[in-house]
Amino acid sequence: MADATLQHNAAAAHGVAGEYEAPLFGAYSKKVGMWLFLASDSLTFGALLFAFSYNRIYTAWPTPFGKESIINATIMTACLLSSSLTMVMAVFAAQRHDSSKTRLWLLATMVFGTAFIVLHGMEWTHLIHEGLSLPAFPKPAGQLDTEYAKISKGVPQFAATFFGLTAMHMLHVTIGVIYLGVVALRKWFLPILGVIYIGAYFAIPADNVFHYAVHALLIGLIVSAVILFLKPKDYDAHDVEVSGLYWHFVDLVWMFIFPLVYLMSTKI
Amino acid sequence: MATSATAHAHAGPQGFIRKYIFSLDHKVIGIQYFFLALTAVFVGMFLSLLMRIHLIAPLASLPLVGEIKPETYLSLLTMHGTIMVFFVLTTAPQGGFGNYFLPIQIGAPDMAFPVLNMLSFWTTFVGFVVIIAAFFVQGGAPLHGWTGYPPLSAVQSAGPGEGLGADLWITSIAIFCLASLMGALNFLTTTLDMRAKGMTMMRMPLTVWSWFITAILGLLAFGVLLSAGILLLMDRNLGTSFYVPQIIVNGQIMLHKGGSPLLWQHLFWFFGHPEVYIAILPGMGVTSQILSTFSRKPIFGYKAMVYAMLAIGFFGFMVWGHHMFMSGMSPYSAFAFSLLTMCIGVPSAIKTFNWLGTMYKARIRFQTPMLYAIGFVSLFVSGGLSGPFLAQPVLDIQLHDTYFVVGHFHLIMGVAAIFGMFAATYYWFPKMFGRMMNESWGRIHFFITLIGTYAIFMPMHYLGMAGGTRRYSQYTEVAYLQKLMPIHQFMTYAAIITIAAQFIFVINLFWSMFKGPKASDNPWEATTLEWITATPPPHDNFGGVTPVVHNGPYEYGVPGAARDFVMQTDPPVASSGH
Ligand code: HEM
Numbered sequence: 001m002a003d004a005t006l007q008h009n010a011a012a013a014h015g016v017a018g019e020y021e022a023p024l025f026g027a028y029s030k031k032v033g034m035w036l037f038l039a040s041d042s043l044t045f046g047a048l049l050f051a052f053s054y055n056r057i058y059t060a061w062p063t064p065f066g067k068e069s070i071i072n073a074t075i076m077t078a079c080l081l082s083s084s085l086t087m088v089m090a091v092f093a094a095q096r097h098d099s100s101k102t103r104l105w106l107l108a109t110m111v112f113g114t115a116f117i118v119l120h121g122m123e124w125t126h127l128i129h130e131g132l133s134l135p136a137f138p139k140p141a142g143q144l145d146t147e148y149a150k151i152s153k154g155v156p157q158f159a160a161t162f163f164g165l166t167a168m169h170m171l172h173v174t175i176g177v178i179y180l181g182v183v184a185l186r187k188w189f190l191p192i193l194g195v196i197y198i199g200a201y202f203a204i205p206a207d208n209v210f211h212y213a214v215h216a217l218l219i220g221l222i223v224s225a226v227i228l229f230l231k232p233k234d235y236d237a238h239d240v241e242v243s244g245l246y247w248h249f250v251d252l253v254w255m256f257i258f259p260l261v262y263l264m265s266t267k268i
Numbered sequence: 269m270a271t272s273a274t275a276h277a278h279a280g281p282q283g284f285i286r287k288y289i290f291s292l293d294h295k296v297i298g299i300q301y302f303f304l305a306l307t308a309v310f311v312g313m314f315l316s317l318l319m320r321i322h323l324i325a326p327l328a329s330l331p332l333v334g335e336i337k338p339e340t341y342l343s344l345l346t347m348h349g350t351i352m353v354f355f356v357l358t359t360a361p362q363g364g365f366g367n368y369f370l371p372i373q374i375g376a377p378d379m380a381f382p383v384l385n386m387l388s389f390w391t392t393f394v395g396f397v398v399i400i401a402a403f404f405v406q407g408g409a410p411l412h413g414w415t416g417y418p419p420l421s422a423v424q425s426a427g428p429g430e431g432l433g434a435d436l437w438i439t440s441i442a443i444f445c446l447a448s449l450m451g452a453l454n455f456l457t458t459t460l461d462m463r464a465k466g467m468t469m470m471r472m473p474l475t476v477w478s479w480f481i482t483a484i485l486g487l488l489a490f491g492v493l494l495s496a497g498i499l500l501l502m503d504r505n506l507g508t509s510f511y512v513p514q515i516i517v518n519g520q521i522m523l524h525k526g527g528s529p530l531l532w533q534h535l536f537w538f539f540g541h542p543e544v545y546i547a548i549l550p551g552m553g554v555t556s557q558i559l560s561t562f563s564r565k566p567i568f569g570y571k572a573m574v575y576a577m578l579a580i581g582f583f584g585f586m587v588w589g590h591h592m593f594m595s596g597m598s599p600y601s602a603f604a605f606s607l608l609t610m611c612i613g614v615p616s617a618i619k620t621f622n623w624l625g626t627m628y629k630a631r632i633r634f635q636t637p638m639l640y641a642i643g644f645v646s647l648f649v650s651g652g653l654s655g656p657f658l659a660q661p662v663l664d665i666q667l668h669d670t671y672f673v674v675g676h677f678h679l680i681m682g683v684a685a686i687f688g689m690f691a692a693t694y695y696w697f698p699k700m701f702g703r704m705m706n707e708s709w710g711r712i713h714f715f716i717t718l719i720g721t722y723a724i725f726m727p728m729h730y731l732g733m734a735g736g737t738r739r740y741s742q743y744t745e746v747a748y749l750q751k752l753m754p755i756h757q758f759m760t761y762a763a764i765i766t767i768a769a770q771f772i773f774v775i776n777l778f779w780s781m782f783k784g785p786k787a788s789d790n791p792w793e794a795t796t797l798e799w800i801t802a803t804p805p806p807h808d809n810f811g812g813v814t815p816v817v818h819n820g821p822y823e824y825g826v827p828g829a830a831r832d833f834v835m836q837t838d839p840p841v842a843s844s845g846h
């Protein structure tokens with residue numbers, strides 16, 4: 001329940017003394033705000049999953065994922081599950097005011113998150129090479145349009161929902177990693193992010209979608225810089241807890257996507 | 269607890285930019301929203317004027333725009349609807365008045381997240397610029413109506429305006445979704461966490477309740493529209509086919525294949541129906557507040573009002589299918605949607621009953637805010653009565669996509685919500701700008717607008733029943749509609765007069781802002797917290813103190829009290845009403 005020191009931090013933050021009613025859900029504002037955001041975000045994902053199911057019900061759905069894809073996706077799932085564990089450890093450490101441990105656990109979480117993104121990116125690239133792609137993605141040299149039809153069994157909705165859903169989720173994981181980076185390292189995270197951005201941009205060949213998608217990191221860099229400029233403060237246990245809520249939510253979403261998109265489309 | 273608050277901690281920011289442009293003060297942000305919506309409403313109104321003129325004289329050459337071609341008519345219609353629904357009906361009542369008065373009415377110094385609040389205004393602003401830009405790009409504004417039904421909206425080559433214009437349209441809506449989400453988050457957290465001592469949930473003014481419930485709806489509905497919009501953008505630009513079946517457009521077979529336009533309709537109306545309540549709920553709140561104040565009586569059935577709004581919000585998410593009776597849905601689903609839709613009639617009727625009960629046997633003060641609040645009730649009833657008709661699948665087969673629907677939603681959502689805004693403006697103007705608005709001009713404005721509104725939208729019901737379809741450009745070319753042309757002419761003349769009358773309002777607004785008589789702190793002798801503070805309120809709303817609340821929000825005519833009203837911060841009295 002709400003302990004007295006937390007109770008009115010919302011009002012106290014504005015520098016006005018006085019008594020307030022106890023918050024309705026006994027939580028400080030930032031936490032309430034994050035819960036509300038997650039409620040809304042779950043409807044955003046809910047709508048995408050609805051679109052997916054809607055298409056899936058009305059079409060003979062292909063089941064193209066072979067062993068490698070499933071193994072890969074399982075490892076990705078393991079990464080996310082581990083990252084949730086390290087996130088919990090980070091929150092515990094923050095509550096003990098052990099800031100160096102907090103930072104370490106946060107970094108561990110970020111490493112797992114990044115591993116997830118990289119594995120996912122490789123998976124995408126692999127599938128695109130096999131022919132599962134969207135008309136607008138850059139075509140790898142020598143690929144025929146017919147192969148595209150082959151893997152998706154002539155159901156273009158398959159590729160569309162696959163890339164749509166997973167891209168949205170990948171975006172959330174990326175935002176999460178940046179978010180945790182800012183909480184863990186504050187402004188020192190910005191140059192690191194910059195280096196990752198430039199490195200990734202040059203390392204990924206131009207006929208790969210991620211060559212373009214990587215600009216999301218640049219946007220993240222700018223947004224983080226603005227936020228850090230506006231609120232150049234140390235992040236406390238509350239901030240870690242709130243970022244943890246976000247992170248667990250993103251993991252949870254994957255626990256829907258993994259069975260729905262992958263397991264239900266395993267090659268049979 | 270924070271006892272060490274220092275005097276300078278809440279001194280306002282200095283410098284023009286931090287004070288008026290990128291302000292973190294919810295009051296300034298509220299006024300920014302208000303003026304954004306005012307600009308938008310004039311743009312939207314101008315478009316409707318062009319449409320009305322075009323409808324009675326399709327071939328006339330108009331000043332400024334020349335002859336309006338059928339496709340131009342469709343762009344006007346799209347932009348009119350979109351601007352009105354998003355940038356007026358969603359922006360002013362919630363972003364404008366809600367932002368200004370929600371923190372004050374609960375006794376808070378500001379919103380919970382001021383930076384987020386500022387961002388949400390500027391994001392809305394960008395959304396507005398983006399949608400206006402659609403007029404000026406190659407091909408012009410899109411044609412697909414405010415509901416954006418695919419395949420028209422999903423295929424670039426489907427018509428002029430469906431290229432870049434449609435991309436800007438959908439981008440603007442996505443931006444608007446983000447802004448509304450930020451706003452909703454802020455409203456909810458503020459209401460949950462920042463109520464002054466004694467301001468229990470059941471002592472909140474009904475305005476606060478209405479903004480709170482609107483924010484819940486916004487939080488849950490805009491996320492869905494955002495997803496739907498992203499998928500539409502993918503269909504348009506990445507070649508996917510979520511919404512597009514295999515079709516032929518302009519004689520060419522599209523590469524799209526296998527999608528379903530109905531998917532969009534489901535997602536859109538899952539947002540769309542709650543959206544109509546997002547537009548109207550704040551108006552209900554303001555009306556309750558004003559009816560009670562000017563009747564000098566407690567609101568009739570405060571708790572019933574709160575539960576009715578919650579019920580409306582709850583059912584609002586389960587009835588989207590009533591917009592899709594004609595889509596070939598199973599009769600069983602149609603029956604379910606129809607039944608659930610009728611259920612919403614019950615809380616709506618409860619509210620109406622309570623409003624009338626509040627006015628019953630009261631010594632009513634007929635000042636402009638009160639007139640507009642009564643006008644709101646009137647429009648809500650006249651517009652609401654056609655709802656249960658439309659909710660019958662059998663009747664809807666005849667009425668769907670006719671002027672009957674246009675009449676229904678303009679009365680109940682369009683103009684009723686606008687009347688709510690007018691009521692709010694006349695009511696809160698003294699607090700916001702420190703001066704009174706002119707009463708006589710206010711009344712003249714009210715009567716012309718009320719009669720004009722009915723003159724424009726009532727005949728539409730008849731037109732619709734007679735088979736007058738909506739979204740047509742040249743009724744003069746349709747034989748069986750020829751006989752109905754006099755009705756169209758009548759509506760156009762009524763529209764011209766009503767639109768002209770709105771200038772009375774604007775002139776009154778700006779004139780009073782500078783020249784009106786100075787307002788006292790509590791000109792309407794009302795009870796809620798905004799009336800205990802200075803006019804206009806200081807930067808932290810209550811000058812460094814936090815009010816302590818002892819009474820409910822509508823303590824009028826309390827037996828034994830010194831005055832006929834008891835402020836929320838006055839010493840406690842035995843509750844008189846509910
Ligand atoms: C008792 C209450 C109500 C009922 C039973 C009801 C029923 C309906 C039905 C069945 C339709 C679909 C008609 C069609 O397209 O064929 C409709 C359309 C509409 N209603 Fe209502 N309604 C009610 C109240 C409201 C309220 C309170 C609002 C707004 C604040 C509203 C706004 C709209 C709008 C905007 C549309 C048309 C959307 C479009 O096609 O562009 N309605 N209503």
Ligand SMILES: [Cu+2]
Pocket residue numbers: 540541544587588590591
């Ligand atoms: Cu509806």
